[in-house]
Amino acid sequence: MFQGMAQMSRDVAIIGVGMSKFGELWDKNLRDITLEAGMYAIFDSGVRGADIDAVCIGNMSAGRFTGQEHLGALAADMGGLGHIPAYSVEAACASGGAAVRQAYMAIKSGEHDVMLVLGCEKMSDVNQSQAMYTVSVASDWEWEGMFGATFPALYAFIARRHMLEYGTTEEQLAMVAVKNHKNAVENPWAQFRRALPLEVVMNSGLIADPIRVLHASPVSDGAAGLVLCSADRAKEFTDTPVYIEASAQASDTLALHDREDITRMDAAVISAREALKQAGVSIKDIDVFELHDSFTISEIVLTEDVGIVEKGQGGKAVEEGLTEIDGKFPVNTSGGLKARGHPIGATGVAQIVELVLQLRGDAEKRQVDGAEKGMAVNIGGTGATSIVHILGR
């Protein structure tokens, strides 16, 4: 990434956040939930619709799930936002983070001043097996998906290898789900607001050994929204802006079998390191994390890859309570993908919504005391894309 022209860029603030409820929303369609999240974000920000210069949407597969692409124009149209530029960004399950990053760059470039960022997915309009098939578009279709290697199967390889190399246990995999469900109880937008006892997770159905159904994020509908603004104008609209202190992205091989070490997500290692460098902080300075727990093993791997603990210690981290809300490194206070839900394109945006609430002190019973900096890690596929944002108040 190009580093040498800081004098030309400007800072970017987040001045509004909004969410739809996440869940199986049978009575709503994609445009309803997207509009809902966007409107809440706009109301929260204090801007008027006419202040918005452009819309950027993160979405993976509305075409396959609902028959509708061209979501940018759809959102500008449904939102009554007029003739402003509008477009979608796709990077598989990291589509939401990619949308945040594109808007961040658009504002930095001086092309736009105030932007609405949306993330959305409506997955429940197809049945569960179709949903699993549709999600396989994020894997290497010709070398993985086509041969039946669904995401639970691919993450099962990662989990088994992690257990073999580092002694990670089935209990530790389950404890991630227990923690994230506990956190989600206090999140009004979460899909599953109920605590899960460890033995329920441990005894849930095995879907791809060692991955059980309660290790996996669900099929979800939902949308999340942000209003981004050039930092120099943020105080016009709000007294509590949150700043994007770093935005970094990296790639890896699309297919899992091409990686040197499948227990590590190199794209996450690289993008987290780059983000910390941009923000000029160390991992110890981060007060709250949203890490992409598409499966419970993903949270364990990412806890290691961003540097919270050494490689191989991610299982112990959750077991010892390090990643609890009152632990040293709180992870997924929102409930994460596991319990808040994982409407694919919405996830990366929802992670940022949670961090903004935490940094504003608005996270109510799931508040991390005195949180000043937060990190979101949004992953695509089995780690072929990683997008990391660091926010500060």
Added chain:
Amino acid sequence: MFQGMAQMSRDVAIIGVGMSKFGELWDKNLRDITLEAGMYAIFDSGVRGADIDAVCIGNMSAGRFTGQEHLGALAADMGGLGHIPAYSVEAACASGGAAVRQAYMAIKSGEHDVMLVLGCEKMSDVNQSQAMYTVSVASDWEWEGMFGATFPALYAFIARRHMLEYGTTEEQLAMVAVKNHKNAVENPWAQFRRALPLEVVMNSGLIADPIRVLHASPVSDGAAGLVLCSADRAKEFTDTPVYIEASAQASDTLALHDREDITRMDAAVISAREALKQAGVSIKDIDVFELHDSFTISEIVLTEDVGIVEKGQGGKAVEEGLTEIDGKFPVNTSGGLKARGHPIGATGVAQIVELVLQLRGDAEKRQVDGAEKGMAVNIGGTGATSIVHILGR
């Protein structure tokens, strides 16, 4: 759009172009053609793979056409480009133009210095009626596509109304196809390199009165690539940089029936006006145009909407030869969507490839003498998205 911070931004140059052949490419898959276009663009630019900071891909519906999304990571992986940021942009048939615009903003922002921009679509792996159904994701699915209003049907409304209001004739609709096929004969990448006599177009099958099959762009496979670079570094790599002098985008209602006047594409009017303002030129200063002729009526409408002729005079413009290669305002020297082909996500990038060749003087037998400035207009749906770029040498 935000106008006041020019001191913070920097200029962007195009230093390399590449294309795959457009057509029904039965022996190649999506990754083959995308890689081919990207590699040609890299070779043409003089950069090494290691110089490339990020990849941005324009694609509409690879998920539906081929079962593969996550094309950013795929391209970085297949291209051997390493762990660089990579993502897709979608704005229906304007996805290619949207990718160019996102890369332009990323370079302006200072985040990236040298970027590979790709556009691609592989449409022939599904049959023709499935292709038509898939393309409907770009319309308002719940109000148009679902009820059988395919794109030929929607453009038929536009054509009929234009004929009623302005006296545009069936001959004039056909003449656009005749001109663009004639131009494509000299374009080695074009899908249809054969001239069509007027009577063949006039007598081709009626698919949605007054639109005949030879008024419509085909189902195509293909990819196009560009290497973009900050202008201050362009001369390191090439002696013939072409500069992006303007990039503008606008939206309109997704559904045709919500528009005040369906003979006009407001998004094109607004984005073309904005682009001319950014470049500080008038329409008379533009030497060569690529206008989005998804149907022949589209070229006629856009000839008016960008200001080449007055409203209602687009049919006459083609009849009088104004838009021929040796006319005053040459339009679609490449053959356009009609004859070069329309692999959806590739189209907006391919338009820019053609303009770069024209401005370099490398367009061979289809060269517009002394071309110094070019304009590309890339449309999504029936005009819900319009993206306009002005290039200069």
